[in-house]
Amino acid sequence: MEATVVETGTEGKTWGGGHRPLKASYGKMMMWFFIVSDSLTFSGFLAAYGFSRFKFIDSWPIADEVFTHFPFLHGVEAPMYYVAFMTFVLIFSSVTMVLAVDAGHKMQKGKVTLYMFLTILGGIIFIGSQAWEWKTFIKGDYGAVETKGGNILQFLNTEGERVALADFATKLPGAIQSQSESEGIWFETGTSAPTYTFEEVKTGFMANENLLVRTGYLNEHGVPTVLSREESIDKLTNEGLMVVEGANLRHNEYGPPLFADFFFFITGFHGFHVFTGILINIIIFFNVILGTYERRGSYEMVEKVGLYWHFVDLVWVFVFTFFYLV
Amino acid sequence: MAHDNHKLAIFRGAWTFKSNQSKIWGVFIVLSIITIIEVVLGIIRPEFLTDNTFLAMRLLNWVFILLTIVKAYYITWDFMHMRDELPGLRRAVVWTAVFLIAYLVLILLIEGDYIYEVYNNGYIKFDF
Structure with a gap:
């Protein structure tokens, strides 16, 4: 569609407009501008994560011990395998995207359709995996005790294996229990109670001689410190405050609350980008099927949405490094 | 193009x-x-x-x-x-991002390390 064109009479002169010194179309330039500003947003988040991590450098959780699950392999320790799988899915969907752009340059409508479809499929698999990752993270693993100072105490047996709260907490009579609306005359919903109270965990801990406490503080090898039995009892009775199971924005059983906050915020913001990327890809996909770009004589729109999709992949490469590896 | x-x-x-x-x-x-x-x-x-x-x-x-x-x-x-x-477009995108991000990361990490030192040297009691 031709927009109204205003002639200035200075075309052809150096400062008269109409020059394209960067040899890139308007739409592509604007996509690059957007990508630069969005990458600054993401680096702001990741730098804030680095700031908080340096602030708690000696008590930050080790990602290997937090993300150890793989779907359908319950109870198998699989550190980072699932995140590696997610990374491959996203890189591969980037490959199919760039193949679609390449086919678009050659005006091959059928190939563009196929590769766009595969790209959308990869995006959906990735975002589904991220939802599963969130679910596992929120549900938690072993459970822990939070101290008055906001630190996390985890439990080990003498062989150095993690022990879940359910394995040793003793049920005490008269402990809190969850009620539902059908049981009361006057009912207000509150936060859901943890499965065990702090008193129950403490009693169970005292009764089991072979249990030890592990603090979040890392020793000189970068491994969390394990206390002796006496130190453990002392720490738990004097500083223990509440039971934490899983993760939310205020408490998490893995370490400082900021760890979970940044996890939700950064992977959530990235997941939102993947989600919008899938939506834009679907719109372009239908335009390809309808032959819009065939009639226009150029598949440049595929290239522009491709830039965005690769950017999402690029961000994930950094999130993967700083959340799961470093 | x-x-x-x-x-x-x-x-x-x-x-x-x-x-x-x-x-x-x-x-x-x-x-x-x-x-x-x-x-x-x-x-x-x-x-x-x-x-x-x-x-x-x-x-x-x-x-x-x-x-x-x-x-x-x-x-x-x-x-x-x-x-x-073209080199012009490449530099406009890459250099802008690289310099701004490097500066931001450097300054925030130094600041984070400083706060860790303040906590660690006992001026503020935060683990009680």
Whole structure:
């Protein structure tokens, strides 16, 4: 569609407009501008994560011990395998995207359709995996005790294996229990109670001689410190405050609350980008099927949405490094 | 517009492809190998990399960051076709982002380390 064109009479002169010194179309330039500003947003988040991590450098959780699950392999320790799988899915969907752009340059409508479809499929698999990752993270693993100072105490047996709260907490009579609306005359919903109270965990801990406490503080090898039995009892009775199971924005059983906050915020913001990327890809996909770009004589729109999709992949490469590896 | 005149050499010309499609698959293989190295290192955590530090950071973390930047280079240069753009556009995008991000990260990490020192030296009691 031709927009109204205003002639200035200075075309052809150096400062008269109409020059394209960067040899890139308007739409592509604007996509690059957007990508630069969005990458600054993401680096702001990741730098804030680095700031908080340096602030708690000696008590930050080790990602290997937090993300150890793989779907359908319950109870198998699989550190980072699932995140590696997610990374491959996203890189591969980037490959199919760039193949679609390449086919678009050659005006091959059928190939563009196929590769766009595969790209959308990869995006959906990735975002589904991220939802599963969130679910596992929120549900938690072993459970822990939070101290008055906001630190996390985890439990080990003498062989150095993690022990879940359910394995040793003793049920005490008269402990809190969850009620539902059908049981009361006057009912207000509150936060859901943890499965065990702090008193129950403490009693169970005292009764089991072979249990030890592990603090979040890392020793000189970068491994969390394990206390002796006496130190453990002392720490738990004097500083223990509440039971934490899983993760939310205020408490998490893995370490400082900021760890979970940044996890939700950064992977959530990235997941939102993947989600919008899938939506834009679907719109372009239908335009390809309808032959819009065939009639226009150029598949440049595929290239522009491709830039965005690769950017999402690029961000994930950094999130993967700083959340799961470093 | 960079129609059908892609630059087909990577690794500074050491590896030249016959077509743009085979270049895409070549870059995919490079990215996959780097990711596999990262994951294997992340699981094994070799002791000489975790126990030695450079500029107050473990060597392993430097390796991860370096490999990430290599990956970012190939995604930007080959998947986003930065290799085929004019130097002006490339510099406007890459230099702006790199300098601003490097400055932001440097200043925030120094500040975070300072706050850790303040906590650690006992001026503020935060673990009670």
